[in-house]
Amino acid sequence: MNRLAATATLALGLTGQMAAAQENLTAMTSTPGVAVHLTIAHLAEVASERGIANIQITLGQTGVNATLAVAEGRTDIGICPFILPFLMSRGVGPFADMGAERGAELAENLRVLYPYSFGAYTLYGYDTAGVGGWDDLEGRRVLDGPPRGAATNEARSLIQVMTGLEAGSGFTAVESDWSQMATTITEGSVDVALLPEFIPSDRPLQALSAGRMNFYSIPIEQFESEAVQRVLTAPGSAPFTLTAEQMAALGENAHVVSEDGIFRTRGSVGGNCVNAAMDEEMAYQLTRAHIETLDQIYEKALYARNVGFENLDPVASGMCGLNPVRYHPGAVRAWEEAGYDVPDCAQ
Numbered sequence: 001m002n003r004l005a006a007t008a009t010l011a012l013g014l015t016g017q018m019a020a021a022q023e024n025l026t027a028m029t030s031t032p033g034v035a036v037h038l039t040i041a042h043l044a045e046v047a048s049e050r051g052i053a054n055i056q057i058t059l060g061q062t063g064v065n066a067t068l069a070v071a072e073g074r075t076d077i078g079i080c081p082f083i084l085p086f087l088m089s090r091g092v093g094p095f096a097d098m099g100a101e102r103g104a105e106l107a108e109n110l111r112v113l114y115p116y117s118f119g120a121y122t123l124y125g126y127d128t129a130g131v132g133g134w135d136d137l138e139g140r141r142v143l144d145g146p147p148r149g150a151a152t153n154e155a156r157s158l159i160q161v162m163t164g165l166e167a168g169s170g171f172t173a174v175e176s177d178w179s180q181m182a183t184t185i186t187e188g189s190v191d192v193a194l195l196p197e198f199i200p201s202d203r204p205l206q207a208l209s210a211g212r213m214n215f216y217s218i219p220i221e222q223f224e225s226e227a228v229q230r231v232l233t234a235p236g237s238a239p240f241t242l243t244a245e246q247m248a249a250l251g252e253n254a255h256v257v258s259e260d261g262i263f264r265t266r267g268s269v270g271g272n273c274v275n276a277a278m279d280e281e282m283a284y285q286l287t288r289a290h291i292e293t294l295d296q297i298y299e300k301a302l303y304a305r306n307v308g309f310e311n312l313d314p315v316a317s318g319m320c321g322l323n324p325v326r327y328h329p330g331a332v333r334a335w336e337e338a339g340y341d342v343p344d345c346a347q
Contacts, residue, residue: 023053027077028066033202035307036079042297046289062149064094070273071106080273081118082318083150083236085110085325111328113287115271115317117307119196120240123216129191133216134162137171143193147175155194158266161231182206196268198303200249208253217258235322240267269318283330291338320345
């Protein structure tokens with residue numbers, strides 16, 4: 001081959017690579033500072049570096065908006081708390097307007113690339129508020145989530161099973177936009193917060209900078225009870241524990257209220273979802289990029305190792321059971337090639 005032909009061949013090869021890298025995808029995620037933003041921002045970064053795709057991200061989205069947009073094919077990748085496909089498949093909760101038949105059709109469109117925790121429901125408040133724990137929430141002002149979204153419903157259901165109290169009659173429920181929650185806590189307008197947190201992450205760390213706080217574990221007897229276990233294994237939920245060493249990352253102002261130092265609570269689980277129509281090779285390449293750059297994502301946030309980015313266990317991840325979502329075939333291929341066991345019930 002002469003030099004001119006070789007140059008032309010090289011140019012064509014580079015053009016082909018550039019064309020592949022120019023495939024544009026869209027994604028929806030939350031505001032920065034939490035795992036749901038971290039994972040999609042990281043995926044966009046490594047997908048671009050590897051020439052897989054350019055991912056345009058829309059910030060500030062709730063799980064409801066993102067999950068519905070993926071199911072309807074309006075965005076390619078979205079944060080997907082697993083409680084939402086379950087509710088969607090039945091046409092209830094935030095999807096009541098569409099009805100069960102349409103909801104089931106849309107839920108069938110969802111596939112998972114990889115799972116992770118959307119946070120551990122953490123009951124915490126300033127020591128000066130004088131709250132004694134889970135059994136002292138009656139009449140209290142509780143920050144329980146945003147004005148609309150799955151997190152608020154999950155927080156309220158946990159309070160109800162733990163205490164028998166309902167929002168309004170048993171305690172005063174306070175809602176706030178995610179971006180304003182740290183301010184809501186530090187300004188003293190609530191007694192405690194029950195929010196899906198990452199340990200350690202920005203919101204509790206900001207609150208702790210203003211004073212000593214108590215973090216209330218679910219007591220062992222209640223955690224192991226049948227009633228609480230039903231909640232912990234419901235769609236979108238999983239039992240969640242953190243060691244005393246992991247909780248110590250919150251700093252000296254954090255006091256863990258627990259019989260044995262272990263922090264026990266309800267974990268909110270989900271993953272990054274795509275539409276079932278996504279090309280298998282694209283799903284494979286995106287998932288492979290996630291798996292092969294886990295060390296990088298662990299370096300980006302102190303809490304990243306605590307959120308299960310590579311935990312495919314069906315209970316810990318929230319897959320299988322009543323969760324109607326399964327892994328995308330391209331994702332299954334990537335996980336299995338990397339040496340992970342993908343449960344049959346999740347395929």
